[in-house]
Amino acid sequence: MKELSDFFDMGGYAAYVWPSYVLTLIVVVLNIFWARRLLARSREEARRRLAMRAGGGETP
Amino acid sequence: MAWTWFHRLGSPPYIYSLAGRLTPWFAWPAALLIVAGLYDGLVLAPPDYQQGDGFRILYVHVPTAYMSIMIYTTMAISAAVGLIWRIKVAHAVAASCAPIGASITFCALVTGSLWGAPMWGTYWEWDPRVTSELILLFLYFGYMGLRSAMEDMQRADRASALLAVVGIVNVPIIHYSVVWWNSLHQGPSLMRLDRPAIQVSMLVPLLMMILGFTLFFVAVLLVRLRGEVLSRERAASWIREAVTP
C-alpha cells in the first residue's frame, strides 16, 4: 500500500503530473467522441437528403 | 501505376470505404502503444535525478507538442494539394486535421505550463518555443473560424486552404523572430533539459508515446475524413449504398 500511495504522490509533483495526464486523456477521448459524432451526423444528413430526393421529386 | 493509386485516393467513395477499413488498423495499435507507453513511463521508468517524478509530464507534453506541429504541416500540405489540383478529398483531409491539431496544441501548452510551474517557478514564460506554440494555436483557430464563417463549402475549402498555406510560411518566421527577439533581450533561462544523454529507460516510453499518438491521430483523422467526405458529396450515387445501414 505504501508503494501505491507513493506512486500517486509522484515524488511531491502530484499536483502537476496527474492533471497533465488527465487533461491529455480527456483530449484524446474528446477527439474520438467528436470524430464519431461528425461521422454519425454526416451519415444522418446524407440519409435525410436521399429520403427527400426520393420522396420530394422535383424542386418547385 | 503510382498515378492510378493517386487518382483513386482522390475518389470520395474509395476514400470513404478505405478509411473505414483502415481505422481499426491504426486505432488498436495506437491504444496498445499508448497504454504500454503510459505504464512504462509512469511505473517502470526510474525517477529523474534532477526532477524526480515530476519529469514524467514529458511523456504527454513532448508527444502533444510534436503532434501539434506535425498536424499543422499535414493540414497545410493537404490544403496545398487541394488548391493546386482541386481535389475535394485533400480539402476534406485538411478540414479534418484542424480540430484535432487545435485540441492537441492546447494540451501541449497546458502540460508544458504544468511542467514549467514546479521546474522553472512560473506557469508561463514568453520564451520562443512557448510563444510560437501559442501562435500556432491562434493559426488553428483562424483556420477553423474562417471555415465556419463561409457558407459555401467549396469557397470555405479554398479560402481556408489559402490561409493554411500562408500560415505555414509564418510558422518558421514567428519561431525565428521570437528567437532573435529573445536573444536580443538576453531573455530568461533558456528552456533546456540538460542531461548528458537521454537514458534508454527514459527514451523507450517516450518513443512509444510519440508513435502511439501519431497512430491515434491517423485513426481519428480517418473517422473525421469519412464524415467530411460525406458532407461534400451532394447527390452522388455511391452514397445510397454507403449510408443505408
Added chain:
Amino acid sequence: MAAALAEARRTRTPATPLLTAAGLALTRDLRLAFRKRGQLIQPLVFFAIVTTLFPLAISPELSRLRDVAPGVLWVAALLSSQLALEFLFRDDASDGTLEQYALSGQSLSCLLFAKTAAHWLLTGLPLAIMAPLAGLSLGAPAAAVPGIVAAVAVGSVALSLIGATGAALTLGVKRSGALLSLLTLPLAMPVLIFGARATELAIKGEGYGPPLELLGALAVLGLTLAPLATAAGVRVNLE
C-alpha cells in the same frame, strides 16, 4: 463565374498596358478616398486615442511611459491598420468593381497591389508621421524621431500587405471585423516584434539597424508573396 474568370486569365490581351492600368487603379482609390475625408482620418484618430489610453491607465510619468512606448506605439499602429483594412475591398466588392478587375484580363495581383499601395498611402504613411508625435508624448527623445518614422513606415508596408491578404480571404463574410483580426494579427506578429525592437533602440539612442533591416526583409517578403495570395483570395470569393 468561375469559367469567366478562368477564361480571362487565359486570354489576357487587354488594350491598356499593365502599368497604366495599375496606376489608374491606384489613382481611382486615392480619389475616391479623398471624397470621404471623414473616413480617412478615422484610423488616425483611433491611433491617437489608443495612445492616450495608456498614460491614463498606467501612469502619467514620462520615465515610466518611455519604457512601454515602443509596445504601445506598435500595438496601437497594428490595431489602427486593422480598422482601416475593412474599407480596402468592401466597396469595390459590393459594387462589382472587383469582378471587373478580375475579368479585365489584367494581372489581378498587380491591380490589387495597386489598391494595397493606395491603402498604405492613406493609412500607413500618415501613421508613420503620427507615430513619432505619439512617441514624443510618451517620453521619447527628439533624437528618436527618425528611427520611429523609419520603423513605422517600413513596418506598415508589411502590415498593409498582410492585411490585404486577410481582407481578401474574408471578403464574403459579413461583419468580418473580429475574424479579420484573428487571421491577420498572428501573421503580423513578426512585424510587431521587430518594429517594437527597432523603436525601443531608437528611443534608447542605440543603433536600430538590424531590426529595421529585418522589418525591411518582412516587407519585401510581403511584397513578393502577398499580392499573389490576395489575388487568389479574391478569386476564391468571387467564384
